[in-house]
Amino acid sequence: MTPAEQRTASRPGGRSARVLAAVQQAATELICERGPENVSIPAIATRAGVNPTSIYRRWGDVHQLLASVAETRLAPESVPQDTGNLREDLVLWAEELLDHISSPEGYASLRTVINATAEGEVRDRCLRKRADQVDLILERARVRGEGRPTTGQVMDHVLAPLHFRVLFGVEPTDAACVRGLVDELLSGR
Numbered sequence: 574m575t576p577a578e579q580r581t582a583s584r585p586g587g588r589s590a591r592v593l594a595a596v597q598q599a600a601t602e603l604i605c606e607r608g609p610e611n612v613s614i615p616a617i618a619t620r621a622g623v624n625p626t627s628i629y630r631r632w633g634d635v636h637q638l639l640a641s642v643a644e645t646r647l648a649p650e651s652v653p654q655d656t657g658n659l660r661e662d663l664v665l666w667a668e669e670l671l672d673h674i675s676s677p678e679g680y681a682s683l684r685t686v687i688n689a690t691a692e693g694e695v696r697d698r699c700l701r702k703r704a705d706q707v708d709l710i711l712e713r714a715r716v717r718g719e720g721r722p723t724t725g726q727v728m729d730h731v732l733a734p735l736h737f738r739v740l741f742g743v744e745p746t747d748a749a750c751v752r753g754l755v756d757e758l759l760s761g762r
Contacts, residue, residue, distance in 0.1 A: 595621040596628060600642045604681040609639055609688050640695040643685035646678055648702035652709065659714040659721055660759055666710060667731050667751045670703075675739050675746065683740065703732060722758055730758040 599620035603612045614635050618625040632638035653666045673679045686696050707727045714721040722730075731754045738746040 592621070592623055592627060593631075595623060596631075596638070597642050597645065600638060601646065601678050601681060604639065604642075604685055605677045609643075609681070609685040612639065614638065639685050643682040644695045644699055646682040647674070647686060648699040649673075650702070651706070653706050655713055657717070659710070659717075659719045660755060662710045662713065663727065663731065663755045663758075664752055666706060667735065667755060668748055670732065671735050671739070671746065671748075671751055674736065680739060683736065687740075700728075704728060707732075726758060731755060 596617060599617045600612065603616055603620060612635060614625050614628050617635075617638070618628055621628075628638060632641060651669075653662060653669075656662050656665065674683050686699060704724050707724045711721050711724060711727070731751075734754055735746065735751070737743070738750070
C-alpha cells in the first residue's frame, strides 16, 4: 500500500469517506469526458467541491490519484458467483468483467491504467485481483472434480481478448462473444 493509500485508509468514515467518494466520482467523470491525460487536480477539486490541498495531501499528485481511482474501479473486491459448474462460473465472471470494462467508467479506468506506465504496480494489482478471482473459480471446479484450465490460460484466452476487444472496439463484444471464448478455452481449441 502506498503512503497515499495508507493515509486514505486511515480515515475510512464520516467526512473523509464523503470526500473520498466525491473525489473518485469527479475524477472518473473527468476521465470519461476528457481522457486521463487531460485531467488535473484543480479540475477534480472543483468538480468534487473540495479544496485541492485535500487531494494533494491524500494522493500527492494527479497520477497517483488517477491510478488509485482506476484500480478501485477496475479490480473491485468481488467474489465470483458459484453456480456449481465451471463453464457457467467462467461465463458469469467474464460477462460481469465485460459489463464493467465496457461501461464508460470502466473503459476510462482501463485507459488510465494503460496510460500510467509508471504505475506498473497498479496494473499488477489489478491483474492479481482478477487472477485471484479466477483461482477461486478454478479451485471450486477442482473440488467438484471438474477438469479445468490453468489460471494463465483463462487470463490469456478470456480476460486478455475481452480487454483487447473493448480497447480497440472490435465487434461484436457481447455475451455471445464471452460464451464463445469460454467454450473455446474449455474445448482446448
